[in-house]
Amino acid sequence: MFSLMVIHVVPAVRGAHSMLVLVAGLACMAAGFLSARRGLTPFRELREQLAAVRSAGQGHVLGVYPTEIRPLIDELNGLIENREQSIRRAIATAGDLAHGLKTPLALLGQEADRLSSTGNRETAEAIQQQVDKMSRQIDYHLARARATSSSASGSARSSVAVSAEGLIRTLRKLYASRVPEITSSVDPRHVVRVRREDLDEILGNLLDNACKWATSRISLATSHSAGFLRVTVDDDGPGLAVELRRAVLERGVRADQTAPGSGLGLAIVRDLAELYGGSVVLEASPLGGLRACLTLPAA
Numbered sequence: 701m702f703s704l705m706v707i708h709v710v711p712a713v714r715g716a717h718s719m720l721v722l723v724a725g726l727a728c729m730a731a732g733f734l735s736a737r738r739g740l741t742p743f744r745e746l747r748e749q750l751a752a753v754r755s756a757g758q759g760h761v762l763g764v765y766p767t768e769i770r771p772l773i774d775e776l777n778g779l780i781e782n783r784e785q786s787i788r789r790a791i792a793t794a795g796d797l798a799h800g801l802k803t804p805l806a807l808l809g810q811e812a813d814r815l816s817s818t819g820n821r822e823t824a825e826a827i828q829q830q831v832d833k834m835s836r837q838i839d840y841h842l843a844r845a846r847a848t849s850s851s852a853s854g855s856a857r858s859s860v861a862v863s864a865e866g867l868i869r870t871l872r873k874l875y876a877s878r879v880p881e882i883t884s885s886v887d888p889r890h891v892v893r894v895r896r897e898d899l900d901e902i903l904g905n906l907l908d909n910a911c912k913w914a915t916s917r918i919s920l921a922t923s924h925s926a927g928f929l930r931v932t933v934d935d936d937g938p939g940l941a942v943e944l945r946r947a948v949l950e951r952g953v954r955a956d957q958t959a960p961g962s963g964l965g966l967a968i969v970r971d972l973a974e975l976y977g978g979s980v981v982l983e984a985s986p987l988g989g990l991r992a993c994l995t996l997p998a999a
Contacts, residue, residue: 746765746769749763794845798839805835812828840968843897844972844975846897847895847972856894860887860922863903865884867903870904871908880911881918883920893997905965907920908965910933910937910989910992931993932992933991936985936988973996980992
């Protein structure tokens with residue numbers, strides 16, 4: 701009878717032992733998972749900080765990290781600082797170069813005025829045209845250099861409404877003799893991740909182009925969609941043939957080849973928009989003329 705009791709007890713003991721092993725194994729797995737999760741937490745925080753540096757204009761990686769990865773954080777911050785210094789040097793160099801070229805160009809312009817006053821109008825006009833062309837080329841490449849550095853740093857923030865208001869005031873003075881009616885319905889809360897000088901350059905060229913061709917009306921509006929801001933500039937002018945809408949965004953191409961200028965205005969708009977991760981397209985306007993649709997990353 702004693703031996704029979706042993707036979708019945710052994711399976712029960714084995715079952716309990718197996719259950720204990722299973723529970724212990726699950727506990728070890730859970731402990732390992734929690735430990736790994738805690739160990740990876742600093743790297744998740746680091747990823748969020750790097751995203752903030754890239755897209756939100758944050759200057760350094762912030763936060764408290766374990767001693768083991770602190771050297772990595774210091775190296776990353778050093779790399780970010782070196783990049784910012786390189787950007788600042790590039791902007792300064794481009795500005796110095798532009799200033800150095802514009803001074804002799806101004807002297808050439810004065811010489812053209814002198815020739816014009818002495819009766820050499822044809823020569824004076826030829827010189828002035830080349831001076832203007834070179835000045836626009838300098839402005840174009842300076843704007844590209846500035847935008848490249850600004851888009852790389854990710855720290856630029858500009859209000860579309862503030863930029864538009866200033867440009868509209870200027871254009872009303874510039875086109876005082878035939879200024880079209882300019883209406884703006886820009887939301888004052890709409891901000892883009894674009895340097896103010898570059899936003900002025902972009903909107904200024906679009907509005908100036910609309911003023912040149914509009915019959916009597918220009919409309920400016922903004923809307924927000926999927927992380928981007930959409931800016932539309934409409935005019936009631938003659939519009940533009942479909943086959944020319946893409947072509948005029950290329951450097952050196954003008955819709956009216958008889959008009960003065962180098963055809964850089966819309967090319968600057970396209971290049972600057974693309975450098976900031978945006979775009980510009982031309983299409984038919986509800987006003988009957990041309991619509992410029994600009995998209996820029998929203999802040």
